[in-house]
Amino acid sequence: MTNATPAETLTLNGAEVVLRALKEQGVEVIFGYPGGAVLPIYDALFQQNAIRHILVRHEQAAVHAAEGYARSTGKVGCVLVTSGPGATNAVTGLLDALMDSIPLVCLTGQVPTHLIGNDAFQEADTTGITRPATKHNYLVKKSADLARTVHEAFYVARSGRPGPVVIDLPKDILIAKAPYVEAATAEHRSYRPVTQPDAGAIRRAVALLKGAKRPVIYAGGGVINAGPEASHLLTELAHLTGFPVTNTLMGLGAFSSDDKQFLGMLGMHGTYEANLVMHGCDVMLNIGARFDDRVTGKLSHFSPHSKKIHADIDPSSINKNVKVDVPIVGDAGAILAAMIAAWRADETPQDKPALAAWWRIIEDWRGKDCLRYRQEGRIIKPQHAVKRLYEITRELGRETFITTEVGQHQMWAAQYFGFQKPNRWMTSGGLGTMGYGLPAAMGVQIAHADALVIDIAGEASILMNIQEMGTLAQYRLPVKVFILNNEYMGMVRQWQELLHGGRYSESYSAALPDFVKLAESFHAKGLRATDASDLDGVIREMIAHDGPVIADICVAKDENCFPMIPSGAAHNEMILGPDQEGGVAGVTDEGKVLV
């Protein structure tokens, strides 16, 4: 094995080979936490300047930070953790990235190869544990495979439907001399995802779209993953066709919230007009979304009268939950470009009068103004807090990135904060990981040093990774944590109110810290708003401060997130607000089973 390798390339040890491969792959930042098994990599990091290491306070946060970095830049995020607990702590982040299709490479330390299987100190079966939480994983057992494996991991992470890849690195492999090889130019032996769509499928799709009387474009995170050009193409297709557009939670920003063709987000807490358009349409173009249960509601009643076109990079997403009429496998950008060209080439006229009639119906639904709320008196409504945050950031005109935790605040952020561009919105959609927002915001701020990065949080979620305030302080990352503090795990409380007879079992956030003092103890600025008249001042002070801030916004405690499609209900059975809660009484046990 070694005699095939020129002697001079064996001057590097395994750890140095890993770093050189990362550099070749364009890695500029690693989020990580040291430990025994990865000390050789930390030693190599110490002796170079090309790659910056960001020391987090918990390995889960390293993965979320890399997700924030990846989602806001379109690059592959990179993580470095030690063996055993380092790797197991990373698992939540890995699965989060898998569910949301975020490209990551996570290096995990491992005990030396001769100790594997011996229950050695800090040993875990990392490839076994992470197999269902990653797109792919590797255990490197031979020095000769090391460089090639790192290159292949990056290829797998970013190709096709992106996702997290783990490389498990035994310590002896990191210490032994290893040959360096450059990234292969040859095709991967087995993994070659289809990116260019089938021309026949495009023609059938365009024929359906041309004949549509009540169309809708339903666009998801796949458009964002396909790069900013795909968002431009989506906008071009929408303007060319005049069709209404709705985005999933993952797709927000793929189509501008300012556009008059935008219906808002769809799904469980989507807008009235978006969900009724989905229910009533005759042709649906799903591009880069996966008919998630949060979007479809009751499957048997989902968009019952439509022909469905489903464009996805992952063939296994097609016909998984919803049977579709025209499947198209490929990259969202390539598919949109092909559709635009085919639409222009197809001389069949559009049914313009039908489309105009459809828009009149939609305008009627819009007239319900389903996101309206009344900000009266001194108690701050959480919706109002998000709305003012949005309005003030827009007025200031700074490049703004939003991350969230998970729960009511996340839905209010999705509903009331508008996004005009892709890659500006980072939220845990698939896995729904509380504790995501603060570390993700760190990763975003590392990638965009001068941007305004705000984590819209809840008081319960933020405590799940609050230790990362230390990372903000160490690297002087001016992340703003905007807590909608209602002293409840709000979404749990809402479900208990609506579905479990108001028995608020364990959902009260008791014994909360004083977030202002907490911020100060982490060398950050702490602010609080308790009165509606304080809100704007606190928001402006938060943004103006050149450093990390926690703004504790004390909001109404019992506010619910509406509109809402109750569990097991269809799109046309949504509840618009508190005046209409009678609808919830009818939720069956079958519905309650759904999360």
Added chain:
Amino acid sequence: MSETLQRTATIAVLVENEAGVLARVIGLFSGRGYNIESLTVAPVDELRRLSRITIVTTGTEMIIDQIKAQLDRLVPVHKVSDLALEGPHLVRELALIKVVGRGEGRMEALRLADAFRARVVDATPESAVFEMTGSAEKIDAFCALMRPLGLAEISRTGAVAIARGARSL
């Protein structure tokens, strides 16, 4: 109604012969709640770089399509083939069947084995081991006949399958 109609599928999967690949396939089935009726695996090329996995599973058409798509997106998977959909194919299974007994029962077992073209691969005055290849149904039928005659133990491989004619995976 076809959405609830179940069928049995024999799926051939060509994979990289690397550590963990079988765990990936099995984990996919258990994690997503698919059935495995049988699974066989062995390397099939000279360099032992490729293995062929044959999986027999049941499900609705939608589920079987899902299984194939999920298998196909595993990184070390080269090809996935649903043999029944792609034309005529052969399915065979190997079984070793031990029957313990003396006297008339033993004679009857040997006679039936002959009729079923099972080979006697081991024998003692009080036992016999039969080797049999064939369809699962044929092996089932033979085992059922052996039961009253002293059937003691069965070892079966599960199905292996290949397309008829010149086509190959």
